[in-house]
Amino acid sequence: xxxxxxxxxxxxxxxxxxxxxxxxxxxxxxxxxxxxxxxxxxxxxxxxxxxxxxxxxxxxxxxxxxxxxxxxxxxxxxxxxxxxxxxxxxxxxxxxxxxxxxxxxxxxxxxxxxxxxxxxxxxxxxxxxxxxxxxxxxxxxxxxxxxxxxxxxxxxxxxxxxxxxx
Amino acid sequence: xxxxxxxxxxxxxxxxxxxxxxxxxxxxxxxxxxxxxxxxxxxxxxxxxxxxxxxxxxxxxxxxxxxxxxxxxxxxxxxxxxxxxxxxxxxxxxxxxxxxxxxxxxxxxxxxxxxxxxxxxxxxxxxxxxxxxxxxxxxxxxxxxxxxxxxxxxxxxxxxxxxxxx
Numbered sequence: 001x002x003x004x005x006x007x008x009x010x011x012x013x014x015x016x017x018x019x020x021x022x023x024x025x026x027x028x029x030x031x032x033x034x035x036x037x038x039x040x041x042x043x044x045x046x047x048x049x050x051x052x053x054x055x056x057x058x059x060x061x062x063x064x065x066x067x068x069x070x071x072x073x074x075x076x077x078x079x080x081x082x083x084x085x086x087x088x089x090x091x092x093x094x095x096x097x098x099x100x101x102x103x104x105x106x107x108x109x110x111x112x113x114x115x116x117x118x119x120x121x122x123x124x125x126x127x128x129x130x131x132x133x134x135x136x137x138x139x140x141x142x143x144x145x146x147x148x149x150x151x152x153x154x155x156x157x158x159x160x161x162x163x164x165x166x
Numbered sequence: 167x168x169x170x171x172x173x174x175x176x177x178x179x180x181x182x183x184x185x186x187x188x189x190x191x192x193x194x195x196x197x198x199x200x201x202x203x204x205x206x207x208x209x210x211x212x213x214x215x216x217x218x219x220x221x222x223x224x225x226x227x228x229x230x231x232x233x234x235x236x237x238x239x240x241x242x243x244x245x246x247x248x249x250x251x252x253x254x255x256x257x258x259x260x261x262x263x264x265x266x267x268x269x270x271x272x273x274x275x276x277x278x279x280x281x282x283x284x285x286x287x288x289x290x291x292x293x294x295x296x297x298x299x300x301x302x303x304x305x306x307x308x309x310x311x312x313x314x315x316x317x318x319x320x321x322x323x324x325x326x327x328x329x330x331x332x
Contacts, residue, residue: 054229054239054263055221063220073220088286089262092255092279097220113258117291118284120254125283 001037001077005136008103011035011081012137015105018045018058019083019144025050029144032058032082034066034075034099041078042066058082059090063097075099083141085112085134091120095128103133105141167203167243171302174269177201177247178303181271184211184224185249185310191216195310198224198248200232200241200265207244208232224248225256229263240264249307251278251300257286261294269299271307 003011011033018031022045034042044061048054059082066075079101080094086104091113094102102114102121113120114132121130169177177199184197188211200208210227214220225248232241245267246260252270257279260268268280268287279286280298287296 053233067219089258
């Protein structure tokens with residue numbers, strides 16, 4: 001199923017709400033939703049620190065969520081919306097779940113595997129190819145990340161000053 | 167911590183026991199254990215069909231298992247033993263869990279991402295490099311896979327004959 005730009009923005013805003021949940025837990029703020037026939041069937045946010053689980057990226061949580069709801073590992077006819085370009089692990093997982101389309105907000109030049117470091121989703125050698133679209137709400141999706149890292153650097157700096165004082 | 171060839175074979179036999187569990191459930195027979203200071207702290211087998219979860223490969227189950235036991239997403243000072251070369255998703259997950267060493271039995275020429283299709287574990291651009299060793303109990307690890315696919319082809323063939331008759 002294809003969606004209009006307005007519909008895609010609605011779903012990306014839902015992914016951004018998930019990123020906000022991660023932010024509240026002081027996690028790198030990335031969020032994801034999986035949509036089937038216009039309905040959200042899986043939601044996820046980065047929860048590595050909160051749950052102390054290395055694989056608990058937004059996309060993995062959303063895929064697990066959708067697998068439970070659909071009672072199937074195959075997420076055919078679904079679109080995955082994620083605020084930031086998926087990493088290697090998540091790109092692999094998207095293919096393994098047979099998701100046919102991914103829409104992401106902003107690129108991840110350092111670790112992205114859907115166009116930046118690798119092109120896992122469109123690799124002809126793998127047994128599942130994924131259509132990729134990017135740029136939906138790009139500035140909002142990048143903005144929440146930039147704010148997080150800016151604050152972290154500031155806090156680290158304050159912490160260093162505090163250590164020098166104490 | 168480094169292990170002798172004999173110790174590595176002991177751990178790979180434990181990974182093979184996990185692969186046998188997958189086989190009993192008619193899953194692609196891949197198994198994994200994670201070892202820290204000579205002790206197994208995580209075990210996993212492919213359970214995609216059994217659990218209907220797309221990401222439930224042997225390595226992911228073992229990492230999740232070890233994260234819970236260690237109460238930490240970081241699996242420092244651990245060695246991951248897996249019967250078959252990790253795929254893209256699992257190679258990404260191994261790096262994200264900060265596992266420093268992987269030992270695998272047999273190569274996966276079609277989907278392997280630790281030397282075959284990709285070299286994710288040793289990619290200098292990623293923020294964690296993993297030492298990779300291969301060939302421990304290679305023929306046993308490859309053998310259980312070959313047997314599984316041979317039986318599956320035979321069953322598919324019987325099914326086709328049956329369909330022609332019925």
